Amino acid sequence: MNRKKILCVDDSATVLMLEKMLLSRQQYEIVTARDGSEGVEQARAHRPDLILMDVVMPKMDGFEAVRRIRADEALKGVPVIMVTTRGEPVSMEQGYAAGCSDYVTKPIDGMELLTKVKSHIGEAEAGA
Amino acid sequence: MSDGKSGPAAKAAALGDVSGKLAEMIASLQKSRESLARAAGPALTPVPQPSAAPVRPIPAGDEAAPLRERIEELEADRRASGDEIVWLQGQIAHTAGLFATLRRLHEAADRDDVLDGLAEAVVSIVGCERFAILLVEGEALRPLRTMGITEERAARLAEVLHAHATAGKRLVGAEARAVDLSLTAIVPLAARGEVAGAIAMEALLPQRGVLGSSDDEVMTLLGLHGALAWLAAPEAKGGR
Numbered sequence: 616m617n618r619k620k621i622l623c624v625d626d627s628a629t630v631l632m633l634e635k636m637l638l639s640r641q642q643y644e645i646v647t648a649r650d651g652s653e654g655v656e657q658a659r660a661h662r663p664d665l666i667l668m669d670v671v672m673p674k675m676d677g678f679e680a681v682r683r684i685r686a687d688e689a690l691k692g693v694p695v696i697m698v699t700t701r702g703e704p705v706s707m708e709q710g711y712a713a714g715c716s717d718y719v720t721k722p723i724d725g726m727e728l729l730t731k732v733k734s735h736i737g738e739a740e741a742g743a
Numbered sequence: 744m745s746d747g748k749s750g751p752a753a754k755a756a757a758l759g760d761v762s763g764k765l766a767e768m769i770a771s772l773q774k775s776r777e778s779l780a781r782a783a784g785p786a787l788t789p790v791p792q793p794s795a796a797p798v799r800p801i802p803a804g805d806e807a808a809p810l811r812e813r814i815e816e817l818e819a820d821r822r823a824s825g826d827e828i829v830w831l832q833g834q835i836a837h838t839a840g841l842f843a844t845l846r847r848l849h850e851a852a853d854r855d856d857v858l859d860g861l862a863e864a865v866v867s868i869v870g871c872e873r874f875a876i877l878l879v880e881g882e883a884l885r886p887l888r889t890m891g892i893t894e895e896r897a898a899r900l901a902e903v904l905h906a907h908a909t910a911g912k913r914l915v916g917a918e919a920r921a922v923d924l925s926l927t928a929i930v931p932l933a934a935r936g937e938v939a940g941a942i943a944m945e946a947l948l949p950q951r952g953v954l955g956s957s958d959d960e961v962m963t964l965l966g967l968h969g970a971l972a973w974l975a976a977p978e979a980k981g982g983r
Contacts, residue, residue, distance in 0.1 A: 627863040628860070628863065629843050629844055629860065629868065630843075630863065630867045633839055633843040636842065637836060640835075700866060700867075700870075702948070702949060702950040703949070720950045721867050721948070722840070722951065723836070724836065725833065725835060725836025725839065726832045729832070
């Protein structure tokens with residue numbers, strides 16, 4: 616079976632480990648990156664089916680990383696879920712303006728994360 | 744876990760029993776429908792398969808009453824199983840959070856890395872972006888990591904918290920506010936009878952609810968394993 620690939624981008628090793636544990640159980644293949652710049656590189660190298668993107672990161676923040684991913688012809692259709700502590704509407708608007716597909720706030724609610732991941736990976740399949 | 748239920752393994756076993764029971768009930772219901780269909784003749788056949796079964800009107804009459812009861816029982820069981828699954832998913836995510844924190848702390852390369860691990864846990868697992876991590880240096884507490892608060896405020900917290908932190912007392916909610924009005928929790932970092940410092944948390948993230956029993960487990964883990972990791976870690980190159 617072809618496993619779906621998810622790229623998790625976060626500067627927190629704790630969050631990456633948590634996301635990996637929650638998603639690996641669902642048979643997803645996980646690729647990780649520690650900042651926005653590495654996230655864009657990994658996205659180009661691995662062509663993931665979905666990206667989980669932190670907002671506040673060193674080198675390049677999540678908004679800029681999403682803008683670059685959306686500008687890349689090969690990646691512009693990949694769903695990106697922002698994973699952030701910033702749950703206020705103004706921050707969400709900024710994320711959607713940059714091109715993200717959805718939001719999950721920290722602390723991560725496992726059920727919410729899995730539901731959104733499944734929903735967007737399903738959407739991506741339907742749209743392919 | 745402290746929600747009045749047994750551990751995840753027991754819950755998984757219980758859920759397995761419920762699923763087994765559910766399968767038995769579906770088989771039994773299927774049999775009942777088949778015999779009912781045979782008794783009623785061609786009007787009730789064919790019997791729908793359980794997988795893609797559309798809802799069919801249940802025939803009126805006494806012979807359908809047990810069937811309706813079984814369907815109601817089955818529905819109630821399905822709802823209970825759904826609740827169990829949601830609860831289990833929550834427990835899995837909570838346990839994964841504890842494990843990730845533990846692993847992060849004990850994999851830390853040096854004391855700076857331990858502080859990074861503690862800060863990550865406070866932000867991403869507890870849900871607090873206004874805090875100070877204070878460590879004992881000589882006779883005083885020193886703020887070595889802060890987020891969302893000024894240096895002056897952190898220094899003031901170090902003075903205010905010294906007595907409570909060095910006594911190893913964890914204070915949450917009203918008890919923490921009694922020490923300083925802006926505080927939500929004070930978590931001493933203590934292990935093997937030694938107090939290494941404390942984490943002072945101010946406001947939680949807006950999307951976070953109040954601290955609950957699952958947060959107690961996180962704070963217990965942070966207090967004990969934060970201290971163990973700190974005491975065991977080599978000093979960072981910078982001297983800490």
